[in-house]
Amino acid sequence: MRRFVVRRILQAIPTFLGITLLAFLLMRLAPGDPLTMMVAGATDLSAEDVDALRRAHGLDRPYVEQYVTWLGRAATGDFGQSLLYNRPVGQMIGAALPNTLQLSACAMLVALLVGVPLGAAAARWRDTPIDHLVRVISVAGHAVPPFWLGLLFILTMAVQARLFPVGGMLSIGKAEWDVGDRLLHLIGPVLALSLGGVANYSRYVRAELLEVLGQDLIRTARAKGLRERAVIWRHAARNALLPMITALGGLLAYLVSGAVVVEQVFAWPGMGRLTYEAARSKDYPIVMGVVVVSSLLLLTSYLLRDVAYAAADPRVRHG
């Protein structure tokens, strides 16, 4: 098992480097450059002034050198100084990451707590109105983009009904850990972010359960005279667990990427807002820092998934 984990970690390293290289190149090759944004408010700057600024930020160096320099610093945990915000990238990510994790964790929890029972119900009462209802919910959940749901929520629940704030994560004047206030701010974005997960999970659980339910061991369990509830949760769910671990890794990726849009809609001061603003203004150090942190998160979640998979099924780790 240890060898398996070590092997997976070693395999993750080139993937990680590849991601950073690709992100670096994409940022550099896209039109526009950060200097344009930096001097946008200033005039009378001569070409020499702009060149001096370029040098001060090291943007005059060849791409290879810039990337290697960045990589060397990043290896020591130094992601540099934001070009536009005049503060360390690490500090900015440090402020934004907990907010995003808070949002993503809540959304994932909701996706699981709602999605799994829905899927199980659909499998248990297959081809009944319950199954059809779950299908409608999940098709809608796939079809409705989170930002649209978010905007709809803001329009109806915040602007018209005045039940929720239009955005942010903390009302002005409230204490940092006012739980009621935080929940009010969380409900909209969590709803928008978790709907896709609910849809995904309910379909997945239904399909897996139905497959397992058709197997011999279930017939045996039923033949023993077990109640249906015990058959589903004790025998079927356990066997359906394995493929669901795979789906969990995918869900995390969905939540991390979906958060960019949802955070933007709900003015949630997390990684998504940070990324969006940084990408708009070509703030390379922030974008690279965000790429590192989110790809580490993602790779870690895949690693955990694989390890869990291996733990659950010995065939995997010897494969």
Add this chain to the structure above:
Amino acid sequence: MPRLPRSRAAGVAGSFLALLVLAAACAPAATGPTAPPAAIAPQAARGGRAVVGAFSDARVLNPVLSSDASSAEVWGRVYEGLIAVDRNSAQPQPRLAERFDVSEDYKTLTFALRPGLVWSDGTPFSGEDVAFTAEAVMRSKKTVRKNIFQNVVGAKAFGEGTAPTIDGISVDGDVVTFRLDKPNCPALTDIGLFGIIPKSVFGKYHSAEDASKNIDDAPENVAPPLSTGPFVFQEWRPNDRIVLARNDRYAFGPALLDEWVYKVHPDATALAAALKTGEIDVARVDARDLEDLQRQDHLAFYPYLAPGYTYIGWNQLRGGKEFLQSTAVRQALAYGLDVDQVIGTVLSGQGKRMLAHTPPTSWAYDPEGLNDYAYDPARARALIEGDGWMMGADGVYEKNGERLEFSMLTNSGNKIRETLLQVAVEQYRQIGVSVTPRTESFEALTDRLNKSRDGTYGDAGGRDFDAVILGWNMGPDADAYGTWHSSQIKTGQNQIGYSDAQVDAAIESGRTVCGMPERKDAYRAFNKRLNEEQPYNFGFAVNTLLFANKRISGIEPGPFPNLQNSYLWNVERWSVAQPVAK
């Protein structure tokens, strides 16, 4: 003078180019402050909080490093300048300096500080802080504001580390003097409006031995500990809010509000929603939300004309489109476009036709003798035909096998510019001019605009477009050197490659002969020539659509950026009538 076009709404900070130096030249001793604490109405409530909404976060709270309007909105409440400008006329007024003076050769600026000025912690504010601010700019590697001080004698030498101080700045008790290496009329407002930072805080980042040491990465840049403004920095949650609290030692009397909050929402629509729900008190919004917000009983509407305009620029250095060099054709393109229709439809009437470069509210603007080019398609066609063009079979003019046809570019996502583009294509078609509309991302457009890549005129500075729809935001001074002087074609902001001896002469005069009547004459000639020549279709100026909750009183916006922002200039006199309804 204008700055780079931005895809987002107009900001204000801009370049603080001087104006009305006459005020100083002819009346050497300007009189006392115009905003005495006594102006506060006795019944105005004290206490409470005002929340100002914006759709982009500040970047840095230090005038040395800031270049964007959002940052200036916040640091402008914390660091005041030596002078302010009148929000309506842009006339310089005393602020931290109670008197200011420009010498007869226009090369020496003198500022006499108000007596008894203190920072928010009670330590004295002195001329040393002023001199240090200039030093901080000259030593900074990341500033974009060097142009403000680099004409001060010895500033460059100090920046390069070859001089221990800036020779041209002298501090004598409460009097600070700046000597310039040549006359430069905009310098009074450039230097006078610059926010002064505390030497006691930032001085430690400089080193007498090492000129490469600077304040660029100081943590105080994002958390200013001291203030000369009405508020003191409290807290910054990135992409969420900045909280400022009242400065009880403010020189012009403590603010009525306890707290001033800068709240960030993702876009103008979100701001409008937050205004409706009462989550924010004050915000500038888009025209599309205007009607909806005007129906809200709890909101008051404060429109004001922003100094700037949206224009169509005709590239004078474009291979194959040399017909744009013809004044007759450009005048035809002015008569052939109904700008008022665009103002009526896209801006709900919240705009004003521009006839030349200088904002109509400025002291430097004189409408006398400017042609208004009222919409007249027949006249447009006559002008084109007078230039030797014949109507072709498909309704487009032709001359020597060349068609009167070009592309018009703007950045995607800007509703106002996109609509102007549509209307221009349709209306120009009616006068026999074929225009191909093109939109690009702002980044791609800026790239095309800033690089001299035209096949024929690239060496002369020809940029890669035929016609472009963009906008300028302008500061308080009338100087237009960077946009219109022919020296700015190759690398500056004269992206259309316009070169005219009369315009050059007027700009140079307006910059170096600083008497008020002389400057007025210079800009009258400048605007008249541009109006006649039509190197741009000058398009329109747009109202800033400011809404505020009626519980806030004391808001008095004006067009010119006073204290870094045109509606926050008197924030210390804002008051809250009743508690937040929530």
